[in-house]
Amino acid sequence: xxxxxxxxxxxxxxxxxxxxxxxxxxxxxxxxxxxxxxxxxxxxxxxxxxxxxxxxxxxxxxxxxxxxxxxxxxxxxxxxxxxxxxxxxxxxxxxxxxxxxxxxxxxxxxxxxxxxxxxxxxxxxxxxxxxxxxxxxxxxxxxxxxxxxxxxxxxxxxxxxxxxxxxxxxxxxxxxxxxxxxxxxxxxxxxxxxxxxxxxxxxxxxxxxxxxxxxxxxxxxxxxxxxxxxxxxxxxxxxxxxxxxxxxxxxxxxxxxxxxxxxxxxxxxxxxxxxxxxxxxxxxxxxxxxxxxx
Numbered sequence: 359x360x361x362x363x364x365x366x367x368x369x370x371x372x373x374x375x376x377x378x379x380x381x382x383x384x385x386x387x388x389x390x391x392x393x394x395x396x397x398x399x400x401x402x403x404x405x406x407x408x409x410x411x412x413x414x415x416x417x418x419x420x421x422x423x424x425x426x427x428x429x430x431x432x433x434x435x436x437x438x439x440x441x442x443x444x445x446x447x448x449x450x451x452x453x454x455x456x457x458x459x460x461x462x463x464x465x466x467x468x469x470x471x472x473x474x475x476x477x478x479x480x481x482x483x484x485x486x487x488x489x490x491x492x493x494x495x496x497x498x499x500x501x502x503x504x505x506x507x508x509x510x511x512x513x514x515x516x517x518x519x520x521x522x523x524x525x526x527x528x529x530x531x532x533x534x535x536x537x538x539x540x541x542x543x544x545x546x547x548x549x550x551x552x553x554x555x556x557x558x559x560x561x562x563x564x565x566x567x568x569x570x571x572x573x574x575x576x577x578x579x580x581x582x583x584x585x586x587x588x589x590x591x592x593x594x595x596x597x598x599x600x601x602x603x604x605x606x607x608x609x610x611x612x613x614x615x616x617x618x619x620x621x622x623x624x625x626x627x628x629x630x631x632x633x634x635x636x637x638x639x640x641x642x643x644x645x646x647x648x649x650x651x652x
Contacts, residue, residue, distance in 0.1 A: 362588035366391030369439040370587075373422050373479055374449030376403035377640060378547035379497065382580045383446060388412045390584065395435045395442075397422070398449065399647045414439070421647065422449045422475035428482035435486075442486040444587060446540075447476040447519075448497045451641045452549050454559045455632035456622075457510045464635050465511045471644065472515035477522055484530065491534030493590045495583075496523040500543045500570065500600060503607045507618040508562060508632070527592065540583055542596040543569075546576045552638025558628050562621060569599050 370387045374380040375396035384394045388411040396404045396417040404417035416438055418431045435442055450472045453464045476496050487494055501513040502520040520539050527537035544550050544563065550573060554560045564571055579596035586594030595601045636645055
């Protein structure tokens with residue numbers, strides 16, 4: 359295990375920083391002396407977060423899927439702070455329900471924000487990270503390890519960003535840039551609470567095997583992410599047991615397919631009632647942005 363680095367004076371960029379993991383991560387990085395650039399779709403919320411931080415900070419309104427906008431943000435962040443040492447691609451949205459009944463626009467948007475958004479963020483900030491020999495952390499999920507029914511867009515996007523980050527690590531490591539993947543199970547955020555508002559999705563999650571059926575507190579999860587950033591770790595696990603999942607992941611698709619078919623048959627009469635849009639406050643903000651842009 360590598361030694362922890364002092365974050366005092368480091369410049370960190372956090373996308374999806376208006377709430378949840380992104381907001382608390384920004385606060386904890388700031389508490390450790392890092393200057394923080396907040397990026398997201400909710401300018402008022404970002405401003406409020408920025409004003410509560412302990413260190414120098416600023417915020418940028420941006421859609422992480424827009425390369426031109428994100429490239430401009432990267433330039434402006436460097437101009438504002440002089441450098442960028444850490445970038446956390448945290449922005450994400452989710453939807454649930456059977457694929458055959460899903461809203462094509464919402465399904466595609468999950469892929470765009472989670473996967474394309476992570477790649478766009480990396481493309482925009484890699485030039486400045488190469489200058490600083492910095493660290494890029496891509497937030498993935500338990501969903502990258504365990505493909506689950508009713509979550510096809512989210513699982514596909516998180517599997518995609520995991521693979522993307524591993525590819526990127528090999529490409530830029532010799533240039534001094536470290537790349538990490540962050541894994542979280544169900545954590546107490548607006549996204550998870552939004553998903554739990556759907557009765558079927560909530561009951562399905564409760565039927566998952568322990569410990570994957572729990573909702574975990576946000577604070578300890580983000581503390582583990584901060585520790586991973588301090589170590590510039592290749593893999594960061596927000597819950598202790600996720601590390602062990604890596605050793606058995608090859609067996610999981612077959613098991614999940616078998617058990618999942620049984621569960622889908624059990625819930626079939628109620629599947630039509632599952633919400634088809636993006637979940638949680640972050641999902642609502644994204645949908646409002648798309649409506650405004652159109």
